[in-house]
Amino acid sequence: MSSYLDTMITKVRNTIAHATDSVRKGFFSLTGEASVSVNQLAEFIKEHKETKTECKYLLGNYYYFSHLQENGVRYYLETNGHYILQLDANTKDQVLIAYRSYKDKLSLDTPIKFPKMN
16 A cells, blocks of 8 residues: 555656646746756756866865856856856856855755846
8 A cells, every 4th residue: 555655646746847847848938038056057067068177186176177168158167076166157248157156145956047048
């Protein structure tokens, strides 16, 4: 009985998550804006095949400096292992995201509006 109930709860959660995702995508397609968290954007930069990453050993630690340019947006990511120190996303005319771990009160998982780029 317990496994049946667990299966049903999992199905309900998946259905709700799918419905929420569909509503969010529909809303963002209407408004022309999407939300992305600092963590999600950092993963996008790390995993992108055109990202150029440089590793430096400084002050007894390894630091990673990643650069990516795609669709008119320049991305810069600075990490110390898995810890995000700095993340920037800029167009030629506009700062989209400027995250600094040492001064931002923003949570790494807080959604930030990110305009659609053509």
